[in-house]
Amino acid sequence: MKNSSTIWVLTLMLMFYWSCSKPSIPQPQAANLITPQNNNACLPLFTDGLTGVINFSWETALNTDSYEVVVRNNVSRTEQKKVVDLTSTTLVLERGFPYTWWVISSSQISSVKTKSKVWSFYIEGIQQQTHLPFAAKLNSPSEGQTLESTSGQINLEWTGSDLDNDIAFYQIYIGTSPSQLQLIQDNLSTPSYSASLSIGETYFWKIVTVDRNGNKSESVIQTFSISS
Numbered sequence: 572m573k574n575s576s577t578i579w580v581l582t583l584m585l586m587f588y589w590s591c592s593k594p595s596i597p598q599p600q601a602a603n604l605i606t607p608q609n610n611n612a613c614l615p616l617f618t619d620g621l622t623g624v625i626n627f628s629w630e631t632a633l634n635t636d637s638y639e640v641v642v643r644n645n646v647s648r649t650e651q652k653k654v655v656d657l658t659s660t661t662l663v664l665e666r667g668f669p670y671t672w673w674v675i676s677s678s679q680i681s682s683v684k685t686k687s688k689v690w691s692f693y694i695e696g697i698q699q700q701t702h703l704p705f706a707a708k709l710n711s712p713s714e715g716q717t718l719e720s721t722s723g724q725i726n727l728e729w730t731g732s733d734l735d736n737d738i739a740f741y742q743i744y745i746g747t748s749p750s751q752l753q754l755i756q757d758n759l760s761t762p763s764y765s766a767s768l769s770i771g772e773t774y775f776w777k778i779v780t781v782d783r784n785g786n787k788s789e790s791v792i793q794t795f796s797i798s799s
Contacts, residue, residue, distance in 0.1 A: 597681065599634045607626075615694065637677050670694065704732070708790070740759055
């Protein structure tokens, strides 16, 4: 009888725990982007010559009530943001520039905001003869990554692309503050570089892509740390 009573008490305690535990809140999922397609030229739906209306669309993301579309001009570094409930919207953008865009999924019952992949596109200008290069995609180190190194030697890798296929070289900027990046390597022809840095520091870095016509585009700024 004593064992039966003990089991009964334990059962009641488990039932009480389960009834009092908070249910998990589903987090919004990342949206899958559709258009404008990645690394492609884009013609506006409507245009007045200098600007054009661009359509953005993506797939429905699970556990999501609203979306924030973010579009960045890779030359001026300015951004446009728009919150919508549907899976498509339009924005008026300047023609003749490369852009990057992404979508942030949000839910009314969760504080988590989930970012989609970042895609690039180019809006054709009027009688455009050459295209500005796309912003380089920073591959390694990944955003916020902590790298182990006993020498401080860190390999940086990125991906560059241009509709004209005429990238001339890359410039590497690194610093301990995003507002004070310094040019550490110029005229680099390959999308990788081995940098000698200090152990125990947190660094910020970006890549500037330059084509044969002198057109430039800047990547986003990412951060990484080095530990021994």
